Amino acid sequence: MTQHIPVVENILNANDRLAQANRARIEAAGVFSINILASPGAGKTSLIEKTLPLLKGKLRVAAIDGDIATSIDSDRAAAAGAGAAVQINTGGTCHLDAVMLNGALEQLDLTQFDLLIVENVGNLICPANFKLGTHKTVLVASIPEGDDKPYKYPGTYRGVDVLIINKIDLLPYVDFRMDYFTQGVQALNPGIVTFPMSCRTGEGVDAWVDWLVGNVHR
């Protein structure tokens, strides 16, 4: 009888166990944490840049930015006012995992912060498979990506807690059927918390910031 060796399952289990440890560590420090997912260029870093100035004086924020190369994102987070900004360079790996987040947490004194923002690698597929231990997962969709993305990337749309629809200022210039997009989202993730937004014009950012503040003070 052939022996079944569930390697992939074990890797994920190991990741999930470490994600639980990350969560315990984050909660022990009284921090609320989010994991931001998106395609390349949907606006994860721009979202952080728009969010941080509005949190000044309200919340102390640490940012952890994942990328396969460069420190562009953590530099932008630091410039926007993050109290600490840690860059994870994955060296080619297409997602963050709980081990990487664990290593980044080692570099932070979490007790000095209220909110931890983790920016994942730009990828609409793989990051959804690896829990990090954060409280909420936030997906940034963007108008110019097109209205068929929920249908084509169902795993990611199904598994997130919050949806930001970014770049709504481009709606007049592209072919995007909001009803078709929304229908796809609702089929996969009914009632998901949604924020239409433009990180370029600032429209819709306030409601998102209120949501963050509300979660920290819950």
Add this chain to the structure above:
Amino acid sequence: MTQHIPVVENILNANDRLAQANRARIEAAGVFSINILASPGAGKTSLIEKTLPLLKGKLRVAAIDGDIATSIDSDRAAAAGAGAAVQINTGGTCHLDAVMLNGALEQLDLTQFDLLIVENVGNLICPANFKLGTHKTVLVASIPEGDDKPYKYPGTYRGVDVLIINKIDLLPYVDFRMDYFTQGVQALNPGIVTFPMSCRTGEGVDAWVDWLVGNVHR
């Protein structure tokens, strides 16, 4: 002494050997072939939709479309005039590989075609690591993705033969420094064949179509 087991290397070698077999099969049929990479929503399918009508009467085209779910892309390719359109659903896998292309080729009589267009899964990281056996790899970048993408996804920008810069009609509405983008591209891939384009307005599509026709008749 610990034995080193180079599993990843062997997987890639096996993929590359099958990619060579795919190439031999494609060439035996006298077909020119491309592999199109891009982020989700950069415009791979729109490019195919704009290209096929301009090739009508000139080239016989087969399309193979990779996605983790749905047959939206191959339906669009068929509607745009592909002589054959094969959908590969990867079932969650974030890239096409040579095995998947091999399976799709089984469903085509390649001798009936001049050009094979393979549309990869929307992902700017993983597909670059898996050769399929096609002649040229084409990267579709898009203006709203932002000008920092060559810096953040160097592996993909380094490994491609042709760069299409899509959605140039959106340049007036976004912050995109073309010189910064071009500088990043040239550092990684000097002299790469580049086509600025708008699949929405049709601007720039003719030059790309001429390039395809020229390669088929080479």
